[in-house]
Amino acid sequence: VSISSPVNPWPSPSDQRASRGPGRAQWSSDMARALPLGLLLPPCALSSPSSVSFPQLFPAAAPTNGRVLAASKLRSCSSSPPPAPRRPDVVVTREQGKNAKLITALGRHNIDCLEVPLVMHTQGPDSSRLPSLLREKKFDWIVVTSPEAGSVFLDAWMAAACPKVRLGVVGAGTASIFDKVSQSLEQSLDVAFSPSKATGKILASELPKFGTRACSVLYPASVKASHEIEEGLSARGFEVTRLNTYNTVPVNDVDQVVLRQAVSAPVVAVASPSAVRWIESILDALRAHDQPRKAMAC
Numbered sequence: 001v002s003i004s005s006p007v008n009p010w011p012s013p014s015d016q017r018a019s020r021g022p023g024r025a026q027w028s029s030d031m032a033r034a035l036p037l038g039l040l041l042p043p044c045a046l047s048s049p050s051s052v053s054f055p056q057l058f059p060a061a062a063p064t065n066g067r068v069l070a071a072s073k074l075r076s077c078s079s080s081p082p083p084a085p086r087r088p089d090v091v092v093t094r095e096q097g098k099n100a101k102l103i104t105a106l107g108r109h110n111i112d113c114l115e116v117p118l119v120m121h122t123q124g125p126d127s128s129r130l131p132s133l134l135r136e137k138k139f140d141w142i143v144v145t146s147p148e149a150g151s152v153f154l155d156a157w158m159a160a161a162c163p164k165v166r167l168g169v170v171g172a173g174t175a176s177i178f179d180k181v182s183q184s185l186e187q188s189l190d191v192a193f194s195p196s197k198a199t200g201k202i203l204a205s206e207l208p209k210f211g212t213r214a215c216s217v218l219y220p221a222s223v224k225a226s227h228e229i230e231e232g233l234s235a236r237g238f239e240v241t242r243l244n245t246y247n248t249v250p251v252n253d254v255d256q257v258v259l260r261q262a263v264s265a266p267v268v269a270v271a272s273p274s275a276v277r278w279i280e281s282i283l284d285a286l287r288a289h290d291q292p293r294k295a296m297a298c
Helices: 013-018 024-040 102-109 129-136 147-159 172-180 182-187 198-204 228-235 256-262 271-290
Strands: 063-064 067-069 091-092 113-115 119-123 139-146 165-169 189-193 216-222 239-250 267-269 296-297
Touching: 063 267, 091 102, 102 113, 102 267, 129 147, 129 216, 129 239, 139 147, 147 172, 147 216, 147 239, 165 172, 172 189, 182 189, 198 228, 216 228, 228 239
Parallel strands: 091 113, 091 267, 139 165, 139 216, 165 189, 216 239, 267 296
Antiparallel strands: 063 067, 119 239
16 A cells, blocks of 8 residues: 655654643644554545545644634643544444344354445446346356345346346355345246355356256356356356456545544454455555554455
8 A cells, every 4th residue: 555645744853842742642642543544545545535634534723813723613732532432343344234244243242343345346347238148048057156246147137027047156145145036036046056165166166067068157247256267167168158247346435433443443354355455455554554463354
């Protein structure tokens, strides 16, 4: 992570002399809190005008008739700071609204969670092709390898008037996405296969074939998904059509109050390769600035 700040966090010698008064401890405390918060911003947010910056986190006081007006009310330099919010035990980072199950499960063990979505999903370049392809061609298998891929597929499948399809899914989490299909449509959507181990590589090696002919497979995937599945299936004689129907990208803005809490948590939980890569860059930046290490739970 490349970190730049519009302000110089280190005081000049004259500022150091001036700070040797009652406010010195408060200044040091503020700067200690400010430094790691900037490190939590994703690379795209560091240059974004809408993202949190140091001046926004610690606004400069404006002079008003010989007095100092800060945070919309007068405060003396000796006033006590507001109490810090309770430190969360774990930061959960899936996209907005998809952390509820994990939060509930951890809560049963008295583990406090803070939801800080680090990724979001956007449409992929092939998303508009999926409904028409489902209407026009019948595939032996449709391979779905993530809950988001399942949600995107369901929308396209319904837009295509719910044709009869046979699904191979990578695991129970992905299969659960299809539980929302009403009973009247279940006969058209058959979740027929799941591998012995929930990985794309095992799915590609175990997906059943029908006779000696080449079986056709439709693989709606993430833009960032590897080519492991189509390469494994092609090596076994399957004819694979891959569509990049969605993408996973970093969020471009994080609430500054949430950031203050997130930086204090000892553990960060991640649920996608994109989030892992993003968090790894943050951890590298924290280590470079001698900040406490964070544990990552995958």
